[in-house]
Amino acid sequence: MEPEKEKSAPRNKDIRSLTLDTALDLFSIRGYFSTSVHHIQKQAGVSIGSIYHHFKNKEGIAKALYDDLVKQMGQSMTKIMASEETTENRLKAVFAHLFELTETSPNVMQYILYARHREFMPDEIPICSSRPFAIIREMVREGIEKGEVRQMDLTVASASLMGGAIRLIYLRLDGVLEKPVTFYLDEIWECCWKSVAP
Amino acid sequence: MEPEKEKSAPRNKDIRSLTLDTALDLFSIRGYFSTSVHHIQKQAGVSIGSIYHHFKNKEGIAKALYDDLVKQMGQSMTKIMASEETTENRLKAVFAHLFELTETSPNVMQYILYARHREFMPDEIPICSSRPFAIIREMVREGIEKGEVRQMDLTVASASLMGGAIRLIYLRLDGVLEKPVTFYLDEIWECCWKSVAP
DNA sequence: GTCTATACTCAGATAGAC
DNA sequence: GTCTATCTGAGTATAGAC
Incomplete structure (x- = not known):
């Protein structure tokens, strides 16, 4: 069969x-x-x-694929934004979602994060400016506004918050991490949150 | 010499x-x-x-270039390791060096960090396992040992420490940061260090 | 809409003169 | 060691039958 x-x-x-x-x-x-x-x-x-x-051509395949996946991830982020109240819970949920996705669909993560899109899709904005990342940035912005995140430059805060998690995801995709990245979720979350806590 | x-x-x-x-x-x-x-x-x-x-061929050019640049960066890291005593000063110096390099030689940073080496140099180990990164890891390991860094998984600590800085460098290389990345050095350093401080 | 066969381009690599 | 000229094959994309 x-x-x-x-x-x-x-x-x-x-x-x-x-x-x-x-x-x-x-x-x-x-x-x-x-x-x-x-x-x-x-x-x-x-x-x-x-x-x-x-x-249309090979690039058209890559573009369609990219758009689909980014859209999908954008929807996940929107859902998290709506379903959680505090900045801490929102971002924790984002971490959990990204880590889960890394384990269940490494291909998706690989393609979204790792491909040098600008090399074959010249008109595409960098992934870090795309909708999903913009939503995360908005979470952080609100967090600063409400005093849940330390007063600081928004870009630095976002980079600091997401940097460690993204780093670990890259390590996992590269086969450097022996254990699933989800194993490290709590520990890395604690680090990242500490980095911007008031 | x-x-x-x-x-x-x-x-x-x-x-x-x-x-x-x-x-x-x-x-x-x-x-x-x-x-x-x-x-x-x-x-x-x-x-x-x-x-x-x-x-030998095109890949040989890429490989030679990569080896040269990684070797060079490894030497910088070794030098920092030797010239600074505390973990905090060492890592601060690493940050400063990487940020400086991003501004003075974005090409070098771009090629080392951003190229998908495994795509055209299949036998190459991932950059995060290469010598320069190993030295950084060693700095962190010593830091944990000496109690200057919180007791925790070494990989998580390294990812947390370097994640935010690398994130900012990527943003700069992608043209998302309007100001030089050096402008944010103190602020991001504070975040990253807080994330692993005891 | 889906298929096969094929045209065309161009990059990677080589040969061999100097 | 450096050069010019050339070969070969891979890969994108198209034409046209069904």
């Missing part, structure tokens, strides 16, 4: 999704430049013609 | 150095994959044949 490649429940797993899933897989493992459209075509089990019917 | 040459008599500017300087320039601006050997050849004003005489 085939795994859910072709025949599964959401029947017609359309070519667009199939292409994007495969592209994410290959881009995050081999990198964008080392992945040819032929690789994607072969692994996805669809034809080159179909891919070029759905996407 | 000149820190650069070891074997051959340094001429005006030999082809090896010329090639590496040009490669650094192009790699950091356009990226490795968007830079062809022809670009390097043209901008450096030397012939393709000469380049291939000095380097």
Whole structure:
């Protein structure tokens, strides 16, 4: 019995999704430049013609994928923003979400964080200016306003808060951390929060 | 003593150095994959044949460049390690050095930090495991041992200490920070140090 | 809409003269 | 050691049948 490649429940797993899933897989493992459209075509089990019917070109695949993932992450951040009240709880939830995602979908994390997007998507804004990061920044801004975070430059505060966590995620993606990054969640959170606490 | 040459008599500017300087320039601006050997050849004003005489292939250029820069940074770290006594002063000096380098030689920082080396130098260890980072880690380890840094997991402590600074450097390289990163040195240092202080 | 076959470009690498 | 000229293959993208 085939795994859910072709025949599964959401029947017609359309070519667009199939292409994007495969592209994410290959881009995050081999990198964008080392992945040819032929690789994607072969692994996805669809034809080159179909891919070029759905996407303008290879960059179009990367862009669509990036937009999807950033949008998805933006939604997660918005949800956290709405469901938590204090700055501390909000950011703790952000940490937990990012760490969880790193373990469950390292590909996604790899592609969002690690790819040098500007190298193959010249018009894209840097990831740190994208919506998800803007929401985090807004959390910090509110925190400073309400006195839950020390009075200081907003950019420095955000960098200080997220820096350690992102660092650990990179280490995990690089295979340097032996244990899941979630294992270190409480410890790194304590550090990061201390760095900006009033 | 000149820190650069070891074997051959340094001429005006030999082809090896010329090639590496040009490669650094192009790699950091356009990226490795968007830079062809022809670009390097043209901008450096030397012939393709000469380049291939000095380097095995394109990857060899990237590798030689990387090794040079990492070695250089390792020496800076060693020097700091030797010239400062306390953990706090050592790490403060590391911050200052990295920030200074970001402003004076953004290309170097860009190439060391930002290039996805594993994508085109598969055998290379991740930068975070390289010598310069190992020395920083050793500073932190000693700090914990001597009680100058809170008792905690060494990797978490290092990530927490360096995370914010590296984050700011990335922001600067991405053109997100309007002011020089050195401007934020004291503020981010205070954050990072607080995050691991006993 | 999906497919196969193929055209075209260009980067990486080599040969061999000087 | 340095150069010019050239080869080869990979990879993007298109044409056109079904």
